[in-house]
Amino acid sequence: MVSFGVVVFPGSNCDQDTYWVIKEVLGCPVRYIWHTETKIDVQCVILPGGFSYGDYLRAGSIVAFSPVMDAVCEFAEGGGLVLGICNGFQILVEKKLLPGFLLKNVKLKFVCKMARLKVENTNTPFTCAAGEGQVLRMPVAHGYGNFYATQDVLRGIEERKLVTLRYIDNPNGSLNDIAGISEGTVMGMMPHPERASEIVLGSDDGLVIFKSILKWLS
């Protein structure tokens, strides 16, 4: 049994889907954490998808300064697990908990479709329940998912094997087809595992991310 917290920012809209999967599909205790809270009392924090602060200035930029994010930083530094999904990934790079940046999709359009991902590194708290090279199908829905880092940072990311998920058909121009990266106990990914955790929605490949968390913490 792992306790989860789903942070809710003004503008988050995937918090309820995430909460549902954890409660009803995983069967784990879960609570909402409001963006003004300053204490983390769960074992895994999830930053859900959405349009926090309307994506004003830059997606996730304003939220990076919410009180709860300082607590999340401390929590991560202390070894707590943090998963950022879509807008959550954007918040993590703005807060510099992960390297790089998420630019506007190269074709400038909001992309909304099923994507195929390849698991690159199974040595992380979020992919340890997957097989090396396993293909996962889950939806992407974003306007700013184009992963970018300067040449030397990108080289460092590859050398340190921080890439956890890569697009098989790159939908947004991300460098090196990067769909998700993980450093320490923090992971960010653009695709939505919480929308692919029940077969009735078309795929339950996303469940492996959550099951990895349970495996890692048990």
Next chain:
Amino acid sequence: MIPRYTRKVMREIWSDEERFKIWLDIEVAVLEGWAKKGVVPTDVPGRIKEKALISLEKVSEWEKRTGHEVVAFINALGESLGEDEKKYLHLGITSSDVMDTCFSIQLKRACGILEEDIKEVLESLRKLALMYKETPCVGRTHGIHAEPTTFGFKILSHFAEFKRNLIRLKMAEEEVSYGKISGAVGNYSTVPPDVEEYALLKLGLKPEPVATQVIPRDRYAFLFSILAVIAGSIERLATNIRLWQKTEVSEAFEPFGREQKGSSVMPHKRNPILAENLCGLVRIVRSCILPALENIALWEERDISHSSAERVIAPSATITLDFALARLKRILGGLEVKADKMTENLKLTHGLIYSSRYLTSLVESGVPREEAYELIQKASSEVAQGKYESLEEALKGMKVEAKLDLDPIFRRAFENTVKVVVMKRSDVLDPEGRAVMSALKKLGFEEVGDVRAGKVFFMKMHSDGREDEKARKMAEKLLANPVVDEFDVEW
């Protein structure tokens, strides 16, 4: 006016050649009026216009003999015409019908030029006022630091003044847009009103409703008064420029040529001589108002005392004012404004310029007005004597009630606007810029090269000065993400 302060176009209005040309136009217009009534053959005015040759020497020679300029003119003109034409010259009209109508025409033309001059000065003032709209500067009353204002606002007061002057000048132009063709004592004894109406309409003037032998001089006095007021406005602006250029102030400087010298013996000198020159020229323009006012009281149907004075003051005032306005425009166009010095000078009194805010604040917190005033006045005196570093400290030292929060009073001295431009770094892919570029190319703008899209932030800052550090920190922390962005800070 001497050539040194004369511009060509205005000078030509007052030349003898031009004056005689206008006299000829008036004579011909009158004859056309007569021709309409069948008194003069219809082809005569046209023939006179064609054949007329006016020689300044001939007129001068005749005047030596006749002692009368208009008669001399008629005689000289007649020498170039045939008997059948010259017999009609000056039919039924008196000299002043020609001279005064001409005077009005000349003054009207002069007003037209002066109006254009003022419009150009207005444009220069407008640009300056907008450019320095938010440049903080100390306001001085009685020459003493009073309260903060902005340089643009100071310029704005001059702009408003010249706007008023433009309206006045137009009014004055209207006042002198009157001619007269009404005979020796102004009662149409030898020329009918319809000839006057026809001739004046043709010349662009209205008939003087009630004239004597001359056009009433109060009309012209009004114009010269307006010119004197305009001169005063020039003087106010020029004086301020001289004050701003004082070494101790150094807030604004009139243009200084690359090879210009300010002194024959002190190489460091840079003086506001153009502005000073204007203050001198203004005295000439202003001096013309007195003769103009004194010209009003002509004896009964006229005396000719006004004429000599007018031959001097009309060209003098209009040419000088024209020159002065053009020079003023040049000064404004090259005015060097030292915003940094203005900010520095604001601090000279160590915060005394905020005393009125203190007064308001103390009164609001319940201290009776008189008591509050005396407290602050005493504190100000201590600061002025150097006993305290600032009004804030002085009041604190005097144990003024703690209910007062002093900080916001000073923070709100004035606002600065900082502009931060955030662009993606050049090594980062900019799909937006690329999309814009290809769209522009599709619209036919082949010459468009690389396009980069970015963001601009305008932020009003309430602070004592330009907080460069703060602005950069804001940009680094939030406005830009240094991973992909670069930024530029501008005030």
